[in-house]
Amino acid sequence: xxxxxxxxFISLMVTVTTACGNLGGLGGPTIKIGLVxxxxxxxxxxxxxxxxxxxxxxxxDLGVETSVTESKKQEDYVPNLTNYAQQNYxxxxxxxxxxxxxxWKVAKQFPNIKFALIDGAPANxxxxxxxxxxxxxxxxxxxxxxxxxxxxxxMMAKDKVGKATHNTVCSMGGIPIPSVDRWxxxxxxxxxxxxxxTTILHGYSNDFVDQAKGKxxxxxxxxxxxxxLFQVAGGSGLGYIAAAKEKGVYAIGVDADQSDVAPxxxxxxxxxxxxxxxxxxxxxxxxxAYKAGDNFFSATNxxxxxxxxxxxxxxxxxxxxxxxxxxxxxxxIKPKTEIQVKG
Amino acid sequence: MxxxxxxxxxxxxxxxxxxxxxxxxxxxxxxxIVSVLAALFAGAILILVSGSxxxxxxxxxIRGAFGSPYNITETLVIAVPLTLAGISVAVAFRTxxxxxxxxxxxxxxxxxxxxxxxxxxxxxxxxxxxxTLLSAxxxxxxxxxxxxxxxxxxxxxxxxxxxxxxxxxxxxxxWLLQNGPMxxxxxxxxxxxxxxxxxxxxxxxxxxxxxxxxxLHAGVLLxxxxxVVFWFLMWRTSLGYELRAVGLGARAAAQAGIDPRxxxxxxxxxAGGFAGLAGMIQVSGLFHRVFDGFSAxxxxxxIAVALLGKNSPIGITLAAILFAAFARGxxxxxxxxxxxxxxxxxxxxxxxxxxxxxxxxxxxxxxxxTPAEAIA
Numbered sequence: 115x116x117x118x119x120x121x122x123f124i125s126l127m128v129t130v131t132t133a134c135g136n137l138g139g140l141g142g143p144t145i146k147i148g149l150v151x152x153x154x155x156x157x158x159x160x161x162x163x164x165x166x167x168x169x170x171x172x173x174x175d176l177g178v179e180t181s182v183t184e185s186k187k188q189e190d191y192v193p194n195l196t197n198y199a200q201q202n203y204x205x206x207x208x209x210x211x212x213x214x215x216x217x218w219k220v221a222k223q224f225p226n227i228k229f230a231l232i233d234g235a236p237a238n239x240x241x242x243x244x245x246x247x248x249x250x251x252x253x254x255x256x257x258x259x260x261x262x263x264x265x266x267x268x269m270m271a272k273d274k275v276g277k278a279t280h281n282t283v284c285s286m287g288g289i290p291i292p293s294v295d296r297w298x299x300x301x302x303x304x305x306x307x308x309x310x311x312t313t314i315l316h317g318y319s320n321d322f323v324d325q326a327k328g329k330x331x332x333x334x335x336x337x338x339x340x341x342x343l344f345q346v347a348g349g350s351g352l353g354y355i356a357a358a359k360e361k362g363v364y365a366i367g368v369d370a371d372q373s374d375v376a377p378x379x380x381x382x383x384x385x386x387x388x389x390x391x392x393x394x395x396x397x398x399x400x401x402x403a404y405k406a407g408d409n410f411f412s413a414t415n416x417x418x419x420x421x422x423x424x425x426x427x428x429x430x431x432x433x434x435x436x437x438x439x440x441x442x443x444x445x446x447i448k449p450k451t452e453i454q455v456k457g
Numbered sequence: 458m459x460x461x462x463x464x465x466x467x468x469x470x471x472x473x474x475x476x477x478x479x480x481x482x483x484x485x486x487x488x489x490i491v492s493v494l495a496a497l498f499a500g501a502i503l504i505l506v507s508g509s510x511x512x513x514x515x516x517x518x519i520r521g522a523f524g525s526p527y528n529i530t531e532t533l534v535i536a537v538p539l540t541l542a543g544i545s546v547a548v549a550f551r552t553x554x555x556x557x558x559x560x561x562x563x564x565x566x567x568x569x570x571x572x573x574x575x576x577x578x579x580x581x582x583x584x585x586x587x588x589t590l591l592s593a594x595x596x597x598x599x600x601x602x603x604x605x606x607x608x609x610x611x612x613x614x615x616x617x618x619x620x621x622x623x624x625x626x627x628x629x630x631x632w633l634l635q636n637g638p639m640x641x642x643x644x645x646x647x648x649x650x651x652x653x654x655x656x657x658x659x660x661x662x663x664x665x666x667x668x669x670x671x672x673l674h675a676g677v678l679l680x681x682x683x684x685v686v687f688w689f690l691m692w693r694t695s696l697g698y699e700l701r702a703v704g705l706g707a708r709a710a711a712q713a714g715i716d717p718r719x720x721x722x723x724x725x726x727x728a729g730g731f732a733g734l735a736g737m738i739q740v741s742g743l744f745h746r747v748f749d750g751f752s753a754x755x756x757x758x759x760i761a762v763a764l765l766g767k768n769s770p771i772g773i774t775l776a777a778i779l780f781a782a783f784a785r786g787x788x789x790x791x792x793x794x795x796x797x798x799x800x801x802x803x804x805x806x807x808x809x810x811x812x813x814x815x816x817x818x819x820x821x822x823x824x825x826x827t828p829a830e831a832i833a
Contacts, residue, residue: 188748189534194788197789198792240652241651289749
């Protein structure tokens with residue numbers, strides 16, 4: 115018995131050493147990109163999955179080697195970022211504002227490794243923003259796509275198109291933070307500008323994951339006459355859309371094109387092309403054009419946009435939406451960044 | 458049976474678990490070890506099916522958990538709250554109560570520690586650290602004692618109350634931390650509290666000169682102390698004897714003059730205190746503040762840790778390290794070998810499944826007439 119155990123142990127050790135040798139053989143001149151998601155995970159149909167799409171696109175087009183790590187808890191951010199930095203990755207991308215302090219900690223320890231943070235800037239232990247020479251902050255002007263879908267919502271409500279009969283539009287955020295509120299601010303700005311008589315309601319699910327909470331807010335909004343619902347709440351927002359589907363009213367998706375979530379219900383989506391931000395940053399690292407500090411993605415560089423528009427939306431409204439996007443690009447329209455209707 | 462008419466000493470609706478006769482082999486570490494091995498085997502098959510190399514995956518897992526001094530310290534950082542929350546579950550379990558509320562108690566402790574640490578941030582560490590610790594233990598304990606009291610006074614099932622209490626805490630945290638009374642003025646969009654004072658911080662015990670970036674804090678010493686306290690309390694004090702007596706049979710304990718109701722409130726206070734300490738350690742050792750979504754899930758993993766560790770001090774410690782290794786190693790497995798880190802959750806779930814199956818096997822063994830002398 116002892117002999118068998120010893121043999122098993124030796125064979126295990128041999129496997130370990132050879133396998134480690136194999137792992138050590140990786141590397142070489144290829145550029146290595148590591149992506150760390152936040153607790154939303156890869157299947158959030160939102161910014162984590164988009165960031166991962168950008169990683170996969172970069173791997174395919176740019177010939178870089180990539181890897182992804184899903185964070186399960188906020189405790190995991192520091193070790194997950196550190197793991198890539200310790201292995202001398204060329205670029206470590208963190209997804210989400212929840213990592214602002216973690217990326218500050220890790221990037222300070224590894225001044226020779228480049229980092230990028232979606233939706234945030236590094237924040238020190240006191241919570242103050244402190245930019246670092248090796249962290250690129252990838253920001254989006256969320257108010258811009260918010261404004262464009264707001265144009266569609268306002269005109270649908272004003273003209274009482276299809277099931278939109280109550281002249282009331284609504285929105286729901288995950289939690290009240292600037293990167294959520296900017297979408298809503300643009301949305302409300304458009305509605306106030308285009309159709310001042312339209313009633314606006316707004317609420318929060320206080321969650322980015324739980325669909326039930328989003329659905330609850332949605333059903334409440336619909337009971338108050340909402341027939342166009344715009345969600346900015348990640349997974350929780352899918353529940354908001356589900357409420358619209360159940361009650362036969364319209365919804366507007368966010369981040370990614372969510373028309374496939376509920377066809378016929380989702381009339382369009384406000385897009386934030388996180389994939390493009392990741393892809394462009396990888397490309398910048400490859401082309402030695404990486405820029406630390408604030409990098410903005412907006413209508414100007416196609417970092418934002420709107421998704422597929424459902425056939426229920428009339429042609430004149432589509433044209434108006436395209437015009438709004440063009441006006442934002444040219445600087446003629448500057449959507450507001452502060453929410454006007456809070457309740 | 459006339460017992461239905463006589464008021465039960467443990468309150469209405471109470472059915473404390475009575476220990477089943479157990480076969481000799483089920484007493485030792487055999488079942489936990491077998492269950493872990495079986496789960497790892499099942500996991501290997503899943504990795505194969507998902508198109509990856511299980512050997513490469515598991516090597517990455519081992520490397521991620523123990524492959525370097527840094528990785529070992531990170532594994533221990535996770536094991537600390539798991540151990541404490543595991544004790545919280547176990548101490549209640551030993552008294553015949555099922556504490557699903559360790560997560561909520563942990564968060565209450567974290568909130569108390571975060572508040573105390575920030576509110577009195579000017580105090581020197583010699584006062585502030587004990588104050589922060591005590592506030593967390595008392596807050597977590599009081600929160601746990603609510604479920605104990607409801608059980609003792611009204612016979613409300615503690616499983617239900619502790620689960621509901623978990624939700625309550627989560628929503629109170631939303632309120633406190635999302636532009637609420639505890640939100641830091643410069644939180645920069647992150648729903649977080651103000652940082653605690655320097656005196657409330659648990660120092661890093663392995664200097665960064667030895668292990669660069671190490672986050673291993675003095676909380677690990679508190680966890681070891683807690684394991685010893687748990688052992689001493691349960692097996693070396695008369696209170697521990699009484700608690701275990703209630704756990705083995707509340708009615709028998711009542712006959713022997715031990716009032717199960719008072720012990721239930723007390724043990725839930727103790728359980729909540731251990732979980733609250735876990736929360737305090739996460740605040741004082743790791744984050745130095747509280748934020749929304751804090752330490753998600755440790756209190757639930759702790760149930761698995763207590764079950765796998767058979768509610769014993771050593772067992773819980775080892776099970777906590779194992780689960781911490783799964784958590785840390787699983788993440789690295791994804792980064793290095795491309796195996797989804799969710800697979801580790803499948804492995805953890807399989808461990809539980811096998812442990813649960815033990816109860817079935819044991820019942821079958823008893824029916825088949827396993828010799829009575831094998832019963833410990």
